[in-house]
Every structure is written in C-alpha cells, then in structure tokens.
Amino acid sequence: MVRTGRRPGSAGTRAAILTAAGEAFAARGYGGATIRQIASAAAVDPALVHHYFTTKDQLFLIALRSAVDPERLLSQLFAGEVETLGERMVARFLALWEGGAGATASALLRTAVTGERIAQLVREVVFPTVVDELVRRVGVDPAEAPLRTTLIASQLSGLVTTRYVLELQPMASAPIEWVVAAVGPAVQRYLTGELPGLVGKSPPDGGRAGMT
Amino acid sequence: MVRTGRRPGSAGTRAAILTAAGEAFAARGYGGATIRQIASAAAVDPALVHHYFTTKDQLFLIALRSAVDPERLLSQLFAGEVETLGERMVARFLALWEGGAGATASALLRTAVTGERIAQLVREVVFPTVVDELVRRVGVDPAEAPLRTTLIASQLSGLVTTRYVLELQPMASAPIEWVVAAVGPAVQRYLTGELPGLVGKSPPDGGRAGMT
Numbered sequence: 001m002v003r004t005g006r007r008p009g010s011a012g013t014r015a016a017i018l019t020a021a022g023e024a025f026a027a028r029g030y031g032g033a034t035i036r037q038i039a040s041a042a043a044v045d046p047a048l049v050h051h052y053f054t055t056k057d058q059l060f061l062i063a064l065r066s067a068v069d070p071e072r073l074l075s076q077l078f079a080g081e082v083e084t085l086g087e088r089m090v091a092r093f094l095a096l097w098e099g100g101a102g103a104t105a106s107a108l109l110r111t112a113v114t115g116e117r118i119a120q121l122v123r124e125v126v127f128p129t130v131v132d133e134l135v136r137r138v139g140v141d142p143a144e145a146p147l148r149t150t151l152i153a154s155q156l157s158g159l160v161t162t163r164y165v166l167e168l169q170p171m172a173s174a175p176i177e178w179v180v181a182a183v184g185p186a187v188q189r190y191l192t193g194e195l196p197g198l199v200g201k202s203p204p205d206g207g208r209a210g211m212t
Numbered sequence: 213m214v215r216t217g218r219r220p221g222s223a224g225t226r227a228a229i230l231t232a233a234g235e236a237f238a239a240r241g242y243g244g245a246t247i248r249q250i251a252s253a254a255a256v257d258p259a260l261v262h263h264y265f266t267t268k269d270q271l272f273l274i275a276l277r278s279a280v281d282p283e284r285l286l287s288q289l290f291a292g293e294v295e296t297l298g299e300r301m302v303a304r305f306l307a308l309w310e311g312g313a314g315a316t317a318s319a320l321l322r323t324a325v326t327g328e329r330i331a332q333l334v335r336e337v338v339f340p341t342v343v344d345e346l347v348r349r350v351g352v353d354p355a356e357a358p359l360r361t362t363l364i365a366s367q368l369s370g371l372v373t374t375r376y377v378l379e380l381q382p383m384a385s386a387p388i389e390w391v392v393a394a395v396g397p398a399v400q401r402y403l404t405g406e407l408p409g410l411v412g413k414s415p416p417d418g419g420r421a422g423m424t
Contacts (some may be wrong), residue, residue, distance in 0.1 A: 008391075036239030037251040097216070108218055116230055118297065146381065146382050147382055147383070147386070148393070149376055150380045150382065150383030150384075151383070151394055151395070153370070153374045153378075153380055153383075154367065154370040154371045154373070154374040154375070154383065154395070155287075155367055155370050155380075155398070156370065157369075157370040157373040157374060158365070158366040158367050158368065158370020158371065158372075158373065159366045159370065160364040160370075161366070161369040161370065161373060162365045162369060163366070166365075166369075168361075168362045168365055169325070169357055169362070170358050170360070170362065171363070171365075171366065172362075173360070178408055181407075181408035182363055182402075182407050182408055183366070184281070185401070186367070186398040186401065186402075189397070189398065190394075190398075195393075195394050196393035196394055
C-alpha cells in the first residue's frame with residue numbers, strides 16, 4: 001500500500017497512517033474504526049493523524065482513493081474501444097467489489113456504498129473522482145456529464161443491491177461475464193447514448209414528457 | 213384500506229388488522245412496529261393477529277401487497293404499448309415511491325427496499341408477485357424470466373439508491389418525466405430486448421464472454 005520509494009519522514013509517516021487506515025476501515029467499517037486505533041497501528045501519535053488528514057472523513061476518502069487508485073482504473077477503462085467502455089466499467093466495478101483489485105479496495109468500496117454515514121462523502125468525492133472524470137474524458141457535452149454520471153451510478157449501485165445485498169437469484173450467482181454482457185450496454189447508453197433533454201431542452205420525442 | 217363492502221365479522225376484523233398493520237409499518241418501519249401495538253390499534257386481541265396472519269413477516273407482506281395492489285398495478289402497466297412498458301414501469305415505481313399511490317404504499321415500499329431484515333421477504337415474495345408476473349405476461353421465454361426480473365430489479369433499486377438514499381445530484385431533483393425517459397429504455401431492454409445467453413447457451417456475440 002506504500003506506493004512510493006520515498007524515504008521515511010513525513011511522507012513515510014503519512015503513508016503508514018494511510019495503510020493502517022485502509023486496513024482498519026476495511027476490517028471494521030467506517031463507524032467501527034477509530035483514529036486512536038489507526039494511530040496505534042501506524043505507531044504514531046493520534047495528533048499526527050489529525051495533522052495529516054484533518055478528520056476521519058478525509059482520512060477515509062483518501063484511503064479509499066489510494067486503494068482504488070482512480071488513475072490506474074481510468075487507464076484500464078480506456079484501454080479499448082469507446083463502444084465497449086460500458087462493459088469494461090461493469091467488469092471493473094464487479095472485479096473491485098469481489099476483491100479482484102485487492103481485499104482492501106474491495107472492503108473499502110463496500111463500506112463506501114453501503115454505509116449510510118458516508119453517503120454524503122461518496123456523493124461529493126468518490127463519484128466526481130472516478131465516474132465524472134471518466135464521463136468527461138469520453139468527450140460528451142459537459143452540461144450532460146453530471147446526469148450521465150448519476151444514471152451510471154443508478155445502474156451500478158443497483159447491481160450491488162441485487163447481486164450482493166439482496167442476493168436475488170439468478171443474478172447473484174450469474175458469472176461476471178454474463179452480467180457484463182447484460183448490463184454493459186445499459187451503462188454504455190448512459191455514457192455515450194442519446195438521452196432526453198432536461199432543463200431548457202425539449203425531450204427527443206416530444207409528448208413523452210407528459211405520459212405519467 | 214378496508215376495500216370490500218363486507219359486513220363486520222371475521223373479514224372485517226382481518227381488514228381492520230391489515231389497516232392498522234399498514235399504518236404501523238409505515239410509521240415505525242418493520243423493526244419498530246409490534247404485533248401488540250397493531251392489535252391495540254385494531255382493537256383486537258394480539259392472539260387474533262396471529263390467528264389471521266401467523267407471523268409478523270406474513271402480516272408485513274400481506275399489508276404491502278394490499279397497499280400496493282399488484283393486480284391494479286399490473287393492469288395500469290399493461291394499459292399501453294408493450295414497447296413503452298419499461299417507461300411505464302419506471303413511472304409507476306417512482307410514483308409509488310414518492311407517495312403518488314398513497315402514503316402507506318409509499319412508506320411500506322421504502323421499508324421493504326431499505327430494511328435489511330426483510331430483504332429475504334422481498335426476494336421471495338414481492339418480486340415474484342409483481343415483477344415476475346409482469347415479465348411472464350409480456351410473453352418472453354419463461355427460462356429467461358428470472359434473469360430479466362433481477363436485471364430490472366437492479367436498475368429500479370439503483371434508482372432508489374441514487375435518487376432517494378444518496379440523493380446524488382442532478383438525479384435527485386430531475387423531474388420524474390425525465391427519469392422515465394432516461395431510464396425507461398434500459399428497463400425495456402431488460403424486459404423484452406435481446407440478452408446474452410447464460411447456462412448452456414452461447415452469448416449472442418461470441419468472444420465477449422472472455423473479455424475480463
């Protein structure tokens with residue numbers, strides 16, 4: 001988890017805290033982990049944790065981003081045709097969830113998605129970091145990017161709910177490859193397909209807006 | 213909530229318990245409501261609640277089905293072209309959630325989807341009642357129906373998570389009509405579109421299964 005070759009000192013201390021934090025959050029969840037335990041595991045004074053990361057919220061988010069590694073994830077996603085980006089997003093997301101990207105990343109992602117306490121943090125930081133950035137790089141109309149991001153989030157979070165939380169069958173035991181092929185095109189449409197207009201735009205097919 | 217014109221007696225008592233149960237679960241959730249409170253609100257002995265509904269689980273499910281009224285819901289969904297059934301599903305689901313079908317139905321649906329304790333009940337009873345039945349009536353290959361049901365569940369539950377639980381913007385404040393037009397086609401594809409093959413079938417486009 002200590003990713004750089006930097007010598008011990010402030011960077012080494014910061015990295016040690018981050019490693020301890022990742023392990024603590026993964027093992028005990030956001031609510032169960034404490035700054036004191038994390039400081040103890042990193043063999044530093046709790047005041048240093050506050051010095052480097054200000055709050056437990058900040059520490060969690062930085063640990064999550066560090067374990068998931070957005071830049072590496074984004075470059076994996078863009079290694080392929082734009083037309084199959086939706087499938088790669090589903091595949092990477094499921095791999096992350098199921099621990100294919102490391103147990104810490106997997107546990108942190110689960111904490112981030114299922115913990116009510118940190119829903120706000122996820123909303124403000126995690127989605128902008130990865131999904132928003134991905135949508136931006138695809139080159140869609142920037143005005144549409146936030147809507148596309150939340151539509152993608154709606155499909156991916158629901159996949160978690162049905163497959164891993166409710167464990168609805170046969171979804172829960174379907175092979176990842178099948179889920180990728182079934183759900184990928186829906187994510188692809190949210191990513192690059194034509195969507196209805198929102199504020200100040202007319203919907204693509206007129207009267208449908210009044211159907212309810 | 214007492215829907216029949218039957219005279220008081222066993223049917224009237226049963227209906228009174230169901231009304232009290234619906235209100236109690238809606239107000240206090242599955243965990244917070246007790247058989248004793250429900251019996252008291254219905255002015256009956258708690259033993260009668262057990263007599264008519266056996267367990268709290270059963271009572272909750274019957275109250276949910278009674279408030280949501282699957283038959284009425286299904287006939288509303290089928291009032292229109294099959295090609296826009298996905299949009300009507302999203303529209304009805306959002307209307308139910310936001311209370312457009314009555315505060316009790318709305319609160320019960322929320323309890324059913326967000327309460328961990330009853331995830332199993334939802335899995336075993338609620339989905340088979342409405343979504344499975346709908347998928348069957350559409351006339352798709354019966355062998356595919358369970359997969360289609362869970363795919364639809366994945367999109368609808370994720371819509372709840374992003375719009376109502378995480379309140380991701382701009383999804384959380386987008387008009388229902390926009391959400392219907394944006395998400396409807398994804399649900400439609402899960403309902404009637406071509407999906408990858410699962411066990412014993414080859415995927416429609418061959419090599420994709422090995423992409424991860």
